[in-house]
Amino acid sequence: MSTIKSIIITLFLFLFMAEVNAMNNSPKSDPIDVKVDSLLKLMTLKEKIGQLNQYTSQWEMTGPAPAAEDMQNQLEQIKTGLVGSMLNVTGAEATKEAQKLAVENSRLGIPLVFGYDVIHGYRTLFPIPLAEAASWEPALAKKSASIAAKEASAAGIHWTFAPMVDISRDARWGRVMEGAGEDPYLGSLFAAARVKGFQGDDLSSTSTVAACAKHFAAYGFIEAGRDYNSVDISNNTLHNTVLPPFKAAADAGAASFMNAFNVIGGIPATMNTYLLRDILKGEWEYDGMVVSDWNSVGEIIKHGVAPNKKEAAKLAIIGGCDMDMEGRCYVDHLEELVAEGTIDEALINDAAGRVLKMKFELGLFDDPYQYSNTEREKEVILSAENLAVARDAARKSIVLLKNEQEVLPLAKSGLSIAVMGELAEDKDSPIGSWRASAIPNSAVSLIEGIKGNNEQKNDIQFTQGIRLIDGEKSFVKELNFNTTDRSGFEEAKVLAQKSDVVVMALGENCFQTGEGRSQTDIRLKGLQMEFFNEIYAVNPNIVVVLMNGRPVVLGEIAEKAKAILEVWHLGLESGNAIADVLFGDFAPSGKLPVSFPVVTGQAPIYYNHLSTGRPDNGEGNVFWSHYTDAPKVPLYPFGYGLTYTNFEYSDISLDKDQISFDEFVKVTVQVKNTGKREGTEVVQLYIHDLFASVARPVKELKAFKKVTIPAGESKEVTFSLTPQDLAFYNIDKKWTAEPGDFKVFVGTNSRDVKESHFKLVD
C-alpha cells in the first residue's frame, strides 16, 4: 500500500473514532452511517461520483455492448476511483483481479461491488421464479435464494439483481417468467422470502449477497406486453397492485432497488421523483440504494424527456436514482452539473453515501477480497446438497392441469411408453432464461429423467418427432420456428401406435421467454399443434408435458390430451423431478400463480379484476362485458392445480358475522381427502369488499395454507382475518380498511370456492 494511501486510511480511522466517540450527540448513531460520513469527507467530488458509476465487463452482456474505446477507458477509470461497481464479472479469480485494479490503484482504495443477475440460481439452477411461485411455498424460494447466494458469493459476487417483484398480468410479455405472477399478496410473500434468502441475517457474511428489488415500478404493466414499452396506469393500480411486493421487499431489508425501463404516466421511472423520492425514500423511509437499469438514465433521451446525457444525468440524480448502470451519464456530467450550480452536491453525497453504506454492510472494507474464494467456490458450487434442493423445488413447482381417467401417475412397470418432442431431449431449455453461470446443456432432460427413474421398469422408447426451431437456439438473436420440417412425424406415429401411452413434451424453449421476448400470439409455435393432432389420430392416450416460461394457449390440446403437466423451465434437476411426478414418487401440489388464457386476445387476464358495470348477461342481450368470439374467463384460473387425489371442502364457518377494527374473524373449513392417496392441497382464502370508496377486485387472495391430508381423512383449516387484511389504498390516499360488507371465499383455486360473508363495523 502506498504511503499516501496509508496516511489517508489512518486519517479516515481517526475521523471514524472521533465520530464514534461523538456518536451519542450525533443525529446519526448507526456505526455504518458514521463510517460512511467519515469516508465521504475524505472523498473528492469526482471520487464520490465514481461511486455512482457502474460498468459491465467485456465477458458478458445483458444490454447493448459498450463501444471499444469506452471499454479501454473504463480500466483507467477503475484505477482512478471513477467506478463504484461492475456487473457481469464472475468467478473468484476474475473478481479478485478486477478488485485489485480498484483497491491497489485508486487513491482511497475503495472496493468495487460486483453485481450479477443471479435470478434463479448461480450454477445450480432452480426453477424459473414463476415456476417456483407455483409451489406456493415462500420458504422454498428463500432456501433456493440462499443457495444461489452461497454459490454466487463464493464466486466473488456481492450483489444480485433479484428478486424481480413485478406483478404481471400479460403473458405476451416475455419477462413473466422472472416474477411471481399476477397476485400482489403471493408476490409480496415471495418477494420477502427471496430477499431474506439472498441476504440471510447478515449481509457481511461471505455466504450472502445483497438483494435488489426490481423493476421500480410497474414494468409488468407495459402496454400490449411489448418489452420496454410505456406504462400508463392509475394510482389505484400502482398502490394496490404494483407496489405491495416492493414494499414487502423493502420491509424485508432489501439492500437495493432497481429502476424500470418504462415511463409511467409519461415520466421515465428512472427519474420518477414520485416513485423514488416521495414513495420509496420518503414515505417508506428506504435507506438502501437505487441502481438504474441498463442505460435507463441514457434512455431518458430516447423517451423524449431529456435532450442530452447531461440533462438525463441531472433529471435522474434529482429523481432519486443513485447509481448509473452502463449509462456513462453520471460519470461524464455530474461534476460539471455541480460546478455550475445546477445540482446541489448534497444529492451526490446522499447517493454516494447509500452506495458506500451497502459496501460497508457487505464487509467489503474489512476485506475486499473475502468473497472471491476459489476453495469455497469448488466446494459449494453444484454440491449434492444444492442439487437435492433443486430437485425438491422442481417437483413442488409442477402443476397438474388435467388428469382424465387418472392416467397419471403412470405404473412403474408393464407399460410401453413413447416419449417424444425435441424438448424431451433438450438439456438446455429446462435451465430457462436468466441462467447466470449455468453450464449450457447441463440439465437432466425429460428422457434422461424417465429412463433413470427409481424402480421404473417400463419399455421406454424415444423419438424426437418434432423440432421446434430452425438453426441454433440463441440468447441474443430472434428464433426461427420450424414451420416446414415434418421429417420426424412418421417415425413418431409408428412408435405412438404401438405404445400404451405417449409422453409428449411441448411448449417453449429457454430463449422464447425472458427479456426482449414478447409475443403477440402465445399459442404453441411452429408445427406443435399439427404434430399433436397427428399423434392423437393414432394414439389418443397422450400425456402432455408442457415446458414454458409463460402461460401458453393450449387450443385443442386442452380437450384432447389425457393429462397435462405444467412443468415450466425447472432448472438442472428438471427431468428427474418430472419423472418423480409422472411415476407417482411425488404427487403434484403446485397451483398456478397466473391465469392461463383461452386465447391470446384475452390478455391481460387476471382473477383479481374489478366487476365492470355489466358483469353478466342477466337480460340475455349482447350489451354486457364479454367477447363475442371467446369466453371471458381463463382456461385455467389463478390458484388452479390438481393432484393424484381429490379434496372436498365443507361450508365455511365464521366465528363472528361482524368485527370491529380491533377484532378478527376466524374462518374455518374442513377439507376432506376423498381419494385413495395422501395428498397436499393449497387451501386458499379470498375476500371481496362489496362497496368501497374505490371499486375493489371481485376476489383478492388474503391467505393460504398448504396442508397434507392422508387418504380418507379430513383436516380443519383455520384462518384469522384482521381489518389490516382488508385494508387498501383508498380514495383519500390512505392505506386503510373501510367499514362495510365483505364476502369471504375458501377453495382449491380462485374459481372453485365456498362463500360466506361478514361485516366490518366502526
Ligand code: NOJ
Ligand atoms: C436489464 C434488465 O432489465 C435487468 O433486469 C438486469 O438486471 C440488467 N439488464 C442487468 O443485466
